[in-house]
Amino acid sequence: MTATIQTAIDDLYLLTRLLPAGIESALARRDPADLLEIILDLGRPPQARYRDAAVRLSERPLDRATLESIVRAVGEFGADNRAGIEGTLHRISAIRNRRGDIIGLTLRVGRAVFGTIELIRDQVESGKSVLLLGPPGVGKTTKLREVARVLADDFGKRVVIIDTSNEIAGDGDVPHPAVGSARRLMVPSPERQHAVMIEAVENHMPEVIVVDEIGTANEAMAARTIAERGVQLIGTAHGNTLENLVLNPTLCDLVGGVQTVTLSDEEARLRGTQKTVSERKGPPTFDVVVEIVSRDTVIVHADAGRAVDAILRGASPRGIRRRQDAAEDTEGGEPEEPAPVRGEPSLSGNGRPARIYVYALSRDSVDRVIRDLQLEARTVRFPDQADLVLTLRAREDDPKLRRLVDPGRVPVHAVKKNTTAQIRALLRSVFNIVYGEDPATVDDLVRETERAVRRVKADGVKAELSPRPSALRRLQHRIVTRHGLVAESVGVEPERRLVIYPV
Structure with a gap:
C-alpha cells in the first residue's frame, strides 16, 4: 500500500492544564505523541499510559483534595459518567463509589489524525456500508472521524x-x-443511540450516517433500517474479528444473522454435512467488514455475506490483509474474488472508483443506479474531481457546463430524458456491463480494444480485433465510438470480428 503522511492535532495542553503542576511537569518528560491516557485513582500514584508502557507520574498517592479540585475544573459529568473539554476531542470518564462520589478519573487523549483511512479508502469511496471491528485503542473512532470529513468535504455528501x-x-x-462539514446529532445517553439513528434518517435526509459502537439489538435493528433506506452506513461494533461478530447473538444481524436449518436426508448427503446446519438468515446490513489489527494493518472482507x-x-x-507500505495478502487461503466490475481500465486512471459529476440530472437517481449495478463509481460534488460527466442531451452545449468542464479532458455522456431507465442504460454502456458473460472475457476484450484504439490513433492504420460473439462486438463498437473512431464488423460467424479505422 502507498505510504501516507499522517498528521495529528490534539490540543494536549488543554487537558494537562487540569492537572496539578507536579503531574503536568512529569508528563513533559516523555514524548506526548505516544500518550494514550492519564489514570487518576484515589489513594494510588497517578499514572500515564503510553503506547509501549505505563509510567508513574508521582510516588505520592492521589489525595481526595487533589482529585476534587480536578473534578471541579472538569465540570459536569453526564449520565454515562463522561465529560469533555469544549472544542477538543479529549474524554474524561469518572469512577464512582456506591454513594455516587467520584473516586477515580480516566483522562483519555483525543486526537484528530489525518491520513488514517488510506488502507480502506477504496471501500469508503465505493458507497458501500462499512463496519469496523477491533479492540480498544486501535483507532476505530479516529478512522470514523476522518471518514466523515472525507465524505462530507471531498465528495460533498450529506453526512450525519x-x-x-x-x-x-x-x-x-x-x-x-x-x-x-459533516453534521452531528448528539446522543444524551447511550440507551438513546438507536432512537437518534432513526431520527437522523427521518429528519435530516442524510446520504451517509456515521455511528460509533453499535452494541445492542435495538442499535442493530436501527442500522438495518438505515441500510434498507439506501443510506451508506459507516460504523464500529463490539468484537475483534468477523468470527466474533457471527457468534454474537445480539449483533450477528449486522452481517446477515444466523439461523438453524434442518436439511432433508438427500440434501445432507449432497452437501456432505449433518442434517442440522447453520446458514445466513438474510443479506448483511454492512456490505464490507474491516478488522483493524493495528494502526497500520487491517483485514478487509469486501463481501461480508460471502465471508459469513x-x-x-x-x-x-x-x-485480504492490508499493511501500510506492503502488498496485500490473503488470510487463510486464496484471495476473495472481486465483484464482477466491468469498466474501462482507464476510466479513473489509478484503480480507485470512477468519479462522476452530475449536471442537470438527478444525483440521487444516479447514485441509486450505481448501487443497483454495483459499479465501482461515486458521484462527486465538484467538476474538477470528476473522471466523467453525466448530463441531459439538451444541456450538453450549455455555456456554464463548458466553463466547468473541459470535454477534451473529461468525457461528457448524455441521456435524452432524466429517467432512471435511461441513466441505467447509459451507465451500463459506459462501464461495459454485459450480462451472462464471463468477467475475465469482458476484461480481456476491453483491454484488447483499448490497445487497438491507441494503435490506430498513434499510427493512423486500421486494426483488426479477435473474433467475438455479437453481444461483445456491440460492446467493442461502443468503446470505439467513445474514442471518436469508426469500426465495422467483417467476416462470417463464428469468425466475425471488428475492424477499427482511423478518421
Whole structure:
C-alpha cells in the first residue's frame, strides 16, 4: 500500500492544564505523541499510559483534595459518567463509589489524525456500508472521524454523525473541525443511540450516517433500517474479528444473522454435512467488514455475506490483509474474488472508483443506479474531481457546463430524458456491463480494444480485433465510438470480428 503522511492535532495542553503542576511537569518528560491516557485513582500514584508502557507520574498517592479540585475544573459529568473539554476531542470518564462520589478519573487523549483511512479508502469511496471491528485503542473512532470529513468535504455528501457522549466530534455545541462539514446529532445517553439513528434518517435526509459502537439489538435493528433506506452506513461494533461478530447473538444481524436449518436426508448427503446446519438468515446490513489489527494493518472482507457463509461452513473467511507500505495478502487461503466490475481500465486512471459529476440530472437517481449495478463509481460534488460527466442531451452545449468542464479532458455522456431507465442504460454502456458473460472475457476484450484504439490513433492504420460473439462486438463498437473512431464488423460467424479505422 502507498505510504501516507499522517498528521495529528490534539490540543494536549488543554487537558494537562487540569492537572496539578507536579503531574503536568512529569508528563513533559516523555514524548506526548505516544500518550494514550492519564489514570487518576484515589489513594494510588497517578499514572500515564503510553503506547509501549505505563509510567508513574508521582510516588505520592492521589489525595481526595487533589482529585476534587480536578473534578471541579472538569465540570459536569453526564449520565454515562463522561465529560469533555469544549472544542477538543479529549474524554474524561469518572469512577464512582456506591454513594455516587467520584473516586477515580480516566483522562483519555483525543486526537484528530489525518491520513488514517488510506488502507480502506477504496471501500469508503465505493458507497458501500462499512463496519469496523477491533479492540480498544486501535483507532476505530479516529478512522470514523476522518471518514466523515472525507465524505462530507471531498465528495460533498450529506453526512450525519450519531455522536454518543460527543466521542466523534468533540465536546461543545460546535463540532470539532476534524469532521469537516459533516453534521452531528448528539446522543444524551447511550440507551438513546438507536432512537437518534432513526431520527437522523427521518429528519435530516442524510446520504451517509456515521455511528460509533453499535452494541445492542435495538442499535442493530436501527442500522438495518438505515441500510434498507439506501443510506451508506459507516460504523464500529463490539468484537475483534468477523468470527466474533457471527457468534454474537445480539449483533450477528449486522452481517446477515444466523439461523438453524434442518436439511432433508438427500440434501445432507449432497452437501456432505449433518442434517442440522447453520446458514445466513438474510443479506448483511454492512456490505464490507474491516478488522483493524493495528494502526497500520487491517483485514478487509469486501463481501461480508460471502465471508459469513464461509465461516458458517467451517471454512476461512479469506479476508485480504492490508499493511501500510506492503502488498496485500490473503488470510487463510486464496484471495476473495472481486465483484464482477466491468469498466474501462482507464476510466479513473489509478484503480480507485470512477468519479462522476452530475449536471442537470438527478444525483440521487444516479447514485441509486450505481448501487443497483454495483459499479465501482461515486458521484462527486465538484467538476474538477470528476473522471466523467453525466448530463441531459439538451444541456450538453450549455455555456456554464463548458466553463466547468473541459470535454477534451473529461468525457461528457448524455441521456435524452432524466429517467432512471435511461441513466441505467447509459451507465451500463459506459462501464461495459454485459450480462451472462464471463468477467475475465469482458476484461480481456476491453483491454484488447483499448490497445487497438491507441494503435490506430498513434499510427493512423486500421486494426483488426479477435473474433467475438455479437453481444461483445456491440460492446467493442461502443468503446470505439467513445474514442471518436469508426469500426465495422467483417467476416462470417463464428469468425466475425471488428475492424477499427482511423478518421
